[in-house]
Amino acid sequence: MYRTHTCGELRLADKGKTVTLAGWVQKSRKLGGMTFIDLRDRYGITQLVVEADADAALVETAASLGREFVIQATGEVLERQSKNPKMPTGDVEIKLSAIRILNKSSVPPFTIEEQSDGGEDLRAKYRYLDLRRPPLQRALALRHRLAQEIRSYLDGQGFMEIETPYLIKSTPEGARDFVVPSRMNPGTFYALPQSPQTFKQLLMVAGYDRYFQIVRCFRDEDLRADRQPEFTQIDCEMSFVEQEDVLNTFEGMMRQMFKNALGVDIPNPLPRMSWYDAMDGYGSDKPDIRFGMKIHEITKLVQGCGFSVFDGAAYIGGIAVEDCAEYTRKQLDELTEWVKRPQVGAKGLVYIKIAADGTIKSSIDKFYTPEQLKAVADACEAKAGDLVLVLCGEKRKTQTQLGVLRIEMGGRLGLRDPKVFAPLWIVDFPLLEWSEEDGRFYAMHHPFTAPKPEHEKWFYSDKKEDLERVCANAYDFVLNGTELGGGSIRIHDAAMQSRMFDVLGISKEDAEYKFGFIINAFKFGAPPHGGLAFGFDRVCALFGGQETIRDYIAFPKNNQGRDVMIDSPSNSSWLPPTRRRSREDPTELRFARAEYLPDEGVLRLLCRV
Numbered sequence: 170m171y172r173t174h175t176c177g178e179l180r181l182a183d184k185g186k187t188v189t190l191a192g193w194v195q196k197s198r199k200l201g202g203m204t205f206i207d208l209r210d211r212y213g214i215t216q217l218v219v220e221a222d223a224d225a226a227l228v229e230t231a232a233s234l235g236r237e238f239v240i241q242a243t244g245e246v247l248e249r250q251s252k253n254p255k256m257p258t259g260d261v262e263i264k265l266s267a268i269r270i271l272n273k274s275s276v277p278p279f280t281i282e283e284q285s286d287g288g289e290d291l292r293a294k295y296r297y298l299d300l301r302r303p304p305l306q307r308a309l310a311l312r313h314r315l316a317q318e319i320r321s322y323l324d325g326q327g328f329m330e331i332e333t334p335y336l337i338k339s340t341p342e343g344a345r346d347f348v349v350p351s352r353m354n355p356g357t358f359y360a361l362p363q364s365p366q367t368f369k370q371l372l373m374v375a376g377y378d379r380y381f382q383i384v385r386c387f388r389d390e391d392l393r394a395d396r397q398p399e400f401t402q403i404d405c406e407m408s409f410v411e412q413e414d415v416l417n418t419f420e421g422m423m424r425q426m427f428k429n430a431l432g433v434d435i436p437n438p439l440p441r442m443s444w445y446d447a448m449d450g451y452g453s454d455k456p457d458i459r460f461g462m463k464i465h466e467i468t469k470l471v472q473g474c475g476f477s478v479f480d481g482a483a484y485i486g487g488i489a490v491e492d493c494a495e496y497t498r499k500q501l502d503e504l505t506e507w508v509k510r511p512q513v514g515a516k517g518l519v520y521i522k523i524a525a526d527g528t529i530k531s532s533i534d535k536f537y538t539p540e541q542l543k544a545v546a547d548a549c550e551a552k553a554g555d556l557v558l559v560l561c562g563e564k565r566k567t568q569t570q571l572g573v574l575r576i577e578m579g580g581r582l583g584l585r586d587p588k589v590f591a592p593l594w595i596v597d598f599p600l601l602e603w604s605e606e607d608g609r610f611y612a613m614h615h616p617f618t619a620p621k622p623e624h625e626k627w628f629y630s631d632k633k634e635d636l637e638r639v640c641a642n643a644y645d646f647v648l649n650g651t652e653l654g655g656g657s658i659r660i661h662d663a664a665m666q667s668r669m670f671d672v673l674g675i676s677k678e679d680a681e682y683k684f685g686f687i688i689n690a691f692k693f694g695a696p697p698h699g700g701l702a703f704g705f706d707r708v709c710a711l712f713g714g715q716e717t718i719r720d721y722i723a724f725p726k727n728n729q730g731r732d733v734m735i736d737s738p739s740n741s742s743w744l745p746p747t748r749r750r751s752r753e754d755p756t757e758l759r760f761a762r763a764e765y766l767p768d769e770g771v772l773r774l775l776c777r778v
């Protein structure tokens with residue numbers, strides 16, 4: 170037996186026991202002839218002591234310990250003279266009678282403690298050392314806890330966990346596919362799943378009724394703090410359900426996760442907001458409702474007064490920022506530059522300051538009377554002491570810019586506390602999105618989402634305006650300004666699915682080639698069904714109060730999609746030779762090596778003959 174206890178376990182009640190611990194030396198220091206060692210494992214840290222008058226060999230071994238040596242240590246549990254209330258084991262220490270070095274360690278490239286002195290790149294290269302640090306161990310423990318809650322809840326609701334394949338054909342989730350060349354079928358490729366969408370629907374056709382999977386998905390997209398090329402979804406599908414059934418089921422799951430993992434009670438029922446209200450009031454389909462500062466349209470109030478910028482705009486909207494009327498010229502100039510950055514994209518910024526005594530000052534004083542400006546301030550629900558910020562332009566674009574500005578101001582005012590949780594459902598999404606650039610419709614969610622039954626008449630119309638009005642029973646779960654999940658009630662009728670591909674400009678041949686299998690399956694008694702998927706990494710990060718998902722993934726990739734620890738992707742990979750299938754087929758290719766030729770942009774497969 171290597172140990173009797175873990176390094177996080179011993180308390181004053183264990184005083185007098187002889188124990189054996191095993192773990193990593195976090196620190197060792199000499200003090201007046203005594204050696205103190207902090208021994209760490211996943212469970213905590215325990216202080217070990219080698220007294221000055223201990224056996225000479227023991228003193229010598231203790232002196233030889235370096236950081237991250239793996240040792241086994243035996244001794245007696247004593248009450249500590251100077252207790253450390255910050256450590257759960259801080260009341261005790263172990264007076265050692267024996268140390269066995271189980272393995273030595275090279276000097277680690279950074280400190281492996283709560284806070285590390287290592288930079289991000291260095292820690293990524295030695296991820297297995299970074300993973301020894303308590304914050305990362307806590308992050309992965311939270312991930313584990315949440316996964317257990319999900320499984321226990323869904324199992325209790327009759328869901329079956331079923332795995333679906335990774336080597337498949339393209340799934341239309343709107344990103345680029347990762348592809349894998351097939352050795353057995355030269356010249357052909359598999360695509361890695363962007364989601365198990367088509368398979369989970371086929372499981373409904375197959376009668377499995379309630380499916381879930383905590384599953385890896387792959388999307389070749391530009392990366393951000395909350396995006397990885399491979400990420401994990403909690404993927405679910407249910408048969409014989411309406412939107413209400415799906416929302417209630419997964420609200421229940423979230424409620425259990427919040428309660429059991431964080432001890433937090435979320436509202437029951439959760440608030441719901443239509444996509445249109447979210448866009449109009451928050452300039453985002455993932456509104457952060459931890460704070461107000463809603464967007465208000467003021468187009469009618471300000472047009473026709475001679476200010477040409479407003480007169481020529483399709484939409485004018487404003488937000489009232491609390492207690493910021495004192496903003497200086499310099500701060501307002503800085504904010505104007507901020508909204509002009511390409512990430513926001515506004516052309517300029519108009520402000521109205523309502524001083525504490527009610528006096529109004531504005532960058533458009535010349536064109537408006539104080540009464541008119543007061544009316545604008547009132548429309549934006551500003552009170553004395555507030556600052557109204559106004560943007561104008563094309564409607565949705567301007568609302569989105571105001572939404573970005575709102576989030577920025579909310580952050581500056583400290584209104585986005587990660588320990589406050591404000592979840593909600595966004596519902597009633599438009600089914601389709603028109604792209605001016607491509608002159609065609611795209612599916613707002615994905616092409617398997619059904620139109621609302623009451624909007625079907627518009628779905629079958631050939632007029633663009635009609636199609637633009639069609640809404641879907643599609644829904645997103647949003648938490649603190651982040652979309653954590655989304656789904657929809659699906660099409661389960663072959664003819665309607667074909668119509669959808671038509672509307673999306675996918676030719677009959679293309680639809681048949683890409684999705685013939687699902688259209689065909691719908692001809693064999695597909696039940697009404699719907700479902701959703703949550704981004705599990707994001708769920709973990711937000712529950713942990715963080716924005717970046719990387720700490721919640723054991724071995725993540727960096728911003729360039731690289732794993733710098735194993736050095737991947739790499740430009741060559743060895744493939745073991747294959748055996749000929751038969752003497753009659755001497756032409757069969759036997760790949761020996763795959764090599765990427767960057768200048769030519771091709772993958773060369775070298776053959777052995």
Ligand code: ASP
Nearest residue numbers: 364366656657700701702
């Ligand atoms: N497959 C969808 C997604 O990955 C979720 C769903 O519709 O269930 O976004």
